[in-house]
Amino acid sequence: MSTKFDARSYRSVMGRFATGVCIATTEIDGQVHGATVNSFTSVSLDPPLVLISLDNQTRLLEQIRQTGRYSLSILTKDQVQLSNHFAGRPQEGLDVAFDWVDGHPLLSSAVGHIATELETEHLAGDHTLLIGRVTHLEAFDEEPLLFFSGRYATMAEQSQPAPIGVYSVIAMSQFLADDEVIL
Numbered sequence: 001m002s003t004k005f006d007a008r009s010y011r012s013v014m015g016r017f018a019t020g021v022c023i024a025t026t027e028i029d030g031q032v033h034g035a036t037v038n039s040f041t042s043v044s045l046d047p048p049l050v051l052i053s054l055d056n057q058t059r060l061l062e063q064i065r066q067t068g069r070y071s072l073s074i075l076t077k078d079q080v081q082l083s084n085h086f087a088g089r090p091q092e093g094l095d096v097a098f099d100w101v102d103g104h105p106l107l108s109s110a111v112g113h114i115a116t117e118l119e120t121e122h123l124a125g126d127h128t129l130l131i132g133r134v135t136h137l138e139a140f141d142e143e144p145l146l147f148f149s150g151r152y153a154t155m156a157e158q159s160q161p162a163p164i165g166v167y168s169v170i171a172m173s174q175f176l177a178d179d180e181v182i183l
């Protein structure tokens, strides 16, 4: 099927979906391998599944296949250097510290930690979707690093929890009478 857009337009539109930034890691013989990813998505609550999408050329893809597991550290607004470091631009003198959970290397001082065992992988064009079953997770009271239109950003102010509230009200309203829905 022919497409009516070029790679630049594709990237330009997809980049307008604001995301956080994660470092995906896996450990082989005491050595931590990692890559910066923003393709992280929560997939399922029961069972708890997440996915990342890796370019078929990344070294990390083969490394995760080898270990059968990957972990994710959600970056804070102060970790731009770490993002660049793991995106193929090594930052000289950067201190990269890990907390270890069940043999999973997780970056210290993150917004969140997620450890997974690889459940399935799906080839999708020039990328591979790696679906992991969550075995450990932890949240920290930190501000996230954001990525939008090819640039890093931070939150101007703490956002209100409206979207989650709206979502749960929609879900709940299927089961509750109108006067039971609490906004």
Ligand SMILES: Cc1cc2nc3c(=O)[nH]c(=O)nc-3n(C[C@H](O)[C@H](O)[C@H](O)COP(=O)(O)O)c2cc1C
Pocket: 021, 034, 035, 036, 037, 038, 039, 040, 053, 054, 055, 057, 058, 059, 060, 061, 083, 084, 086, 087, 088, 089, 147
């Ligand atoms: C903010 C940001 C997000 C990225 N997200 C992804 C991603 O989701 N998937 C991917 O394959 N590469 C992504 N990259 C590029 C990889 O981090 C980069 O190619 C890295 O060098 C791959 O490392 P490796 O080949 O050593 O495994 C991203 C880069 C940046 C800066």
